[in-house]
Amino acid sequence: MKFTFNNDTKNGWRLLSAPFIYSLLLLAAPLSLMFLLSFWTQDYLVLDKTFTLNNYIEAFTQPVYQLLFSRSLTISLTVTLFTVLLAYPMAYFISFYGGERKALWLFLITIPFWTSYLLRMFLWKVILGYNGVFNSFFIWLQVIEEPMTFILYNTNAVIIALTHGWAPFAILPIFVSLEKIDRSLLEASKDLGDGPIQQFFRVILPLSAPGVVGAALIIFIPTVGDYITPKLVGGTEGLMIANMIQVQFSKANNAPLAAALSVSSLMIVAFISIVFVLINRKYLRRY
């Protein structure tokens, strides 16, 4: 048999070349450069290109960075937990009770997420402030006498704001996996004697697990590196790793350290995500 040339490859790459090269130049190259940068040192404005691991050593041994890393992870994991817990019933509601208005529900849920992140986080500053909306409102209603101070300029505020901001985004993956569940499976479980609670834990939850994993990753990965929220509502106690990266990059003129911190964050996040996915794979195989 004669061999016929595969036109697909030629056509496919012809079209993909422009976007691919763009990403190569603007994503791969900068990231690579940053990776390289993390092994160099900077003295004021002069770059010393001798290979060194000092930046990484500093990043992992200095208490201030260790604190920031652990705080960022703690905040992010807490936010992930809260958002997924809140998102699941919502996704469940839309999938099973949404009826014809499912698309509308999804639209209403997600549309805030497309508006200015900056504005939405700023609003929390306004809400949680000493003279802010919450305090003045509850004082006005005479529920409290003194303004609450524990709600702003600390990790609590960051967690609240992030949970509120990211919760809708956790809904979509869970919703999609719930939709995929064949409804006849639910009828079968009923037929075989399951009550609603058992049906949920034995059929629905396991089958929607991939969606939950997806949602967790969608929240966890970006929130670890959030800059705006901790800066606006975190005060000094609530700052996260991204804020330090920015400081090192600009004021402290230590771009290599900033790069090392960035790479380290990426590595840690990737590591945790992979472990998380693997653990789930192991348990999800049961059904």
Next chain:
Amino acid sequence: MVNQVQVKNVYRNFGAVKAVDGVSIEIKKGEFFSLLGPSGCGKTTLLRLIAGFETPNFGEILIDSKSMKDVEPNLRPTNMVFQNYAIFPHLNVEENVAYGLRKKKLSKDEKLEMINKSLNLVGLSGLNNRSSNALSGGQKQRVALARALILKPKVLLLDEPLSALDKKLREQMQSELRHLQRAVGITFILVTHDQEEALTMSDKVAVMFDGKVEQIASPRELYEKPISQRVASFIGAMNFINGKVIKDDKKIIFETKIFGELSLSKKQISGKNQNGKLTLGIRPELVSIKSLKEASKELMMGTVKDISYFGETTYYKISCDKSNELLTVSSQNSFGQISFKVGEQVKFKIDIESVVGFFD
């Protein structure tokens, strides 16, 4: 007549799947040619090879003696009517029909005249400005036809054009397509899995199984002289009778339980006698069924086991007294014809000339 389309030893695989496995066909100019077979037999792939949407792994295709190797679909002298019609939803009827005229240098008036002629040919005059979404299935199909024919192709390719239509419309379209083909005189190559369709419309039919062509013949020849059991059972219904070959000389003597000894001429048998295994076939309508009252000696006895009523025809399953085999007999419910009940005893006979045989 001249050979317009020549398929020469063409092979096309998709990975391990041999969609077209060594096919050679000659189609004459002006012929209405059908590719018939069950789903997956390769007929659509073959059509797409002729159209240019697939390239053969081996072999070649010639149209009017010119090789179509490396010739793109838009440059071939063929046009296709797609199975789902592929009517452009954002263009109206006139724009759809005129689509291929863009490349040709014609004046607006000339184009309009051609469009109207084309629409008239398919019975859609006046619908020029109708939006595509407002068309029925049958109308979409006619637009697809008009759109292809306006370009005056040498060969028109039709990919299961009637499969999405309901029965009545399908029958009407079958006759219309036939008339259309005669009117324009173009070679039509039609793909279908419906044997009735192929038989009704075509001059010649190629029956395909598993990527290979089993038989190419006129509808009549296919029906009356199928070349194999597979073709025989695919085209129409067929009773298969088992038995033993007793003598293989100038005539073949075949012993059966139902009919006793049958003497057949070699003309009636297809294939070669390799191990003496012969199967006979007789069409249901060629078994004559009579009531017990008939006195002829040639008649055999049987009992009606099952009845299927189709309005015009009734199919009886008869168990023969001489063996337990079931014979399917069809009988026209015409004026004066007796109908039989389940459990009733009947007499039946066959005309030996109508029997066909297949060596394995």
Next chain:
Amino acid sequence: MSRASKYLKIFAYTYLIFLYAPALLLPIFSFNSSQIISFPLTGFTTYWFERLLYQETLHEAFKNSMIVAISSSILATTLGVLASRSSTRYNFTGKQISLTFILAPLVLPEIIVGVSLLTVLIQLGLSLNLWSVVLGHTLLIMPFSILIMNSAFNNLDISLEEASMDLGENQIGTFFRIILPLVFPGIMASLLIGFTLSLDEFIIAFFLTGTETTLPVYIWSLFRFPKELPTTMALGTLLLIVSLILLSLSEYFRRRSALSKDSILN
């Protein structure tokens, strides 16, 4: 089962209310006469909105944002159309990996993207201006464009393209006469979402902008001044309304582009 559904319903509506409640503060306090953002409300005024008319820097920022948003959305959509078309129509080695790579900005923290881009630009000695922001935004928006266009292209029946070729049209002609018109709603959706994303984007703009600020960067600078809070609220209100309108339009187009094939072709 119906009791559970009732609780769920209450939960759902409550969720929705809490989701939108903070945003409602924007219009409320934009019209509030007090300079402090707190309860109780003191009175109605349009003064804060009027102030917006006189801020030169605001107008500059607005103009810059427009330039950046329009450019990035067009560039991102163009690249997105190419990538999406390639991925939905053809199968070839390296497709999966390259696409995952192109979609990576969706999961990378923006600050890392911003910092690395900044590093490159500084090393290359290029000046930071609006065009550096456009480059960064395009990188971020492209994945969204691809996701939207994937849906649009997947709904394009391949037999329409084959029919076009069969009728004599070549690849380019088919693209402009058949493919483009039919995926047009998807393109509109992509342009609108891209525009909105760029308009609202802060981090990349913050890192990559020189002296010319965009709207979000301008707003960020206002945060330092408590006196400017109400004006900021007023600006935020306007920005929010514009975003909502654009997003609704985009959703309208996206739904049209995702119409099932079957509904069009019989």
